[in-house]
Amino acid sequence: MLTSDQSGLLQGMTDKGRLGFAVQLKFMELYGRFPESLEELDQNAVQWLATQLGTTTDTLSSYELGGRQGQRHRRTIRIFLGFRRATGTDLRQLAQWLCDDVLPLDPQVRHGHDMALDWCRTHHLEPPAGDHLDRVIRSAVHRYETQQLATIHARLSATNKSAVDRLLASEETDREESLNKNRQPSPLAISKPTLAKPTSIVC
Numbered sequence: 001m002l003t004s005d006q007s008g009l010l011q012g013m014t015d016k017g018r019l020g021f022a023v024q025l026k027f028m029e030l031y032g033r034f035p036e037s038l039e040e041l042d043q044n045a046v047q048w049l050a051t052q053l054g055t056t057t058d059t060l061s062s063y064e065l066g067g068r069q070g071q072r073h074r075r076t077i078r079i080f081l082g083f084r085r086a087t088g089t090d091l092r093q094l095a096q097w098l099c100d101d102v103l104p105l106d107p108q109v110r111h112g113h114d115m116a117l118d119w120c121r122t123h124h125l126e127p128p129a130g131d132h133l134d135r136v137i138r139s140a141v142h143r144y145e146t147q148q149l150a151t152i153h154a155r156l157s158a159t160n161k162s163a164v165d166r167l168l169a170s171e172e173t174d175r176e177e178s179l180n181k182n183r184q185p186s187p188l189a190i191s192k193p194t195l196a197k198p199t200s201i202v203c
Helices: 004-008 015-031 043-053 057-062 068-081 088-102 112-122 130-155 158-183
Strands: none
Touching: 015 043, 015 057, 015 068, 043 057, 088 112, 088 130, 112 130
């Protein structure tokens, strides 16, 4: 439900604008991000807001989240809620936080997306779109794995490092031999030439 302060932001808007603004505001307030499509919206919540505003949910069908009106509403909502768009510096800090505080406990980052959204919300940042945020998370995972491998390698003795190198070299040799063997045709695959039967001559 909209508060009195939130309702005051809707003055002078059409029914479509008021409902579109309201659903974006409440979605951002609840999830810390804006919806990427109308399909993400809870229809019960939309119905509740429409009833409060004295309109119908049908008015939302022509509201474009990515249109000029939708983007203008988002700017107002960010200011009202004290949010701002995440910058490159913010996303690097997010990646570092994932490496330091999340990945050591959850290397598979099973809940990485939700935790990244929570981090952004805590810092009053609007996160990037889903695919961009996923790339940030994958980059953090790659960095963490690289750091872990470097740490393990640094702890190995010279003898152990040599043993690992020999093992890797042996595996590479075995792989090449297997590939070469598979490339050679099998003797059974070569068929013997067949002699044509002599044709009978009819006199």
